[in-house]
Amino acid sequence: MVARLGRAFFDRGTLRVARELLGARLIVREGQVERSARIVETEAYVRGDPASHAFRGPTRRNRSMFGPPGTLYVFRIHQVVCANLVTRSAEAVLLRAGAVEGREPAYASGPGRLCRALGLTIRDDGDDAARGGRVRVEARDRRPIRIVTGPRVGLRRAAERPLRFYVAGEPAVSRPRRLSVSASPSRSRGAAR
């Protein structure tokens, strides 16, 4: 049995959570069916970050970002749904890509495609993934992964901040750009790629 990631996991620094979510499984229950994906790409949105939806304070749209750690913040942009997991202090981690599990493994490359693959909708906004309802997250296994850090994707403001993290060698990751390699979170600093 795999441990669900609970409140304590999300109630930590956002960069750390963003890195440690890599390899974790995002699971969405749909009646009797469960759809899941291994998370392979994340982005951090932090306090004082002009690109963060929480930057200008709470509104109806972003109120989930001010919820407890582990809250889902789901928003829509250009008719596309994207999902975040809230950490602390109105910071959050955007889930950008995943390896979808099932009889036909597939790659969901991009936050909109990931949500679509798992059936996440705007109705999931505000749900508590740490408590584990329709949506939950399970810890990754112990196999080491190599994490790459780089600039976030698709932003006009604060685009250069290295707040994107992804698993090296994963096909689902969005168009790779400039890279700087770091080690797996539970291991010591590793060799370069």
Place this chain on the structure above:
DNA sequence: CCTCGGATCAGCT
């Protein structure tokens, strides 16, 4: 009220 532009994606050059 009006205007602006976006944490995207698909499709085209």
Place this chain on the structure above:
DNA sequence: GCTGATCCGAGGA
């Protein structure tokens, strides 16, 4: 690489 779709939220007047 670039563009357009397409619409809603945010913010200013």
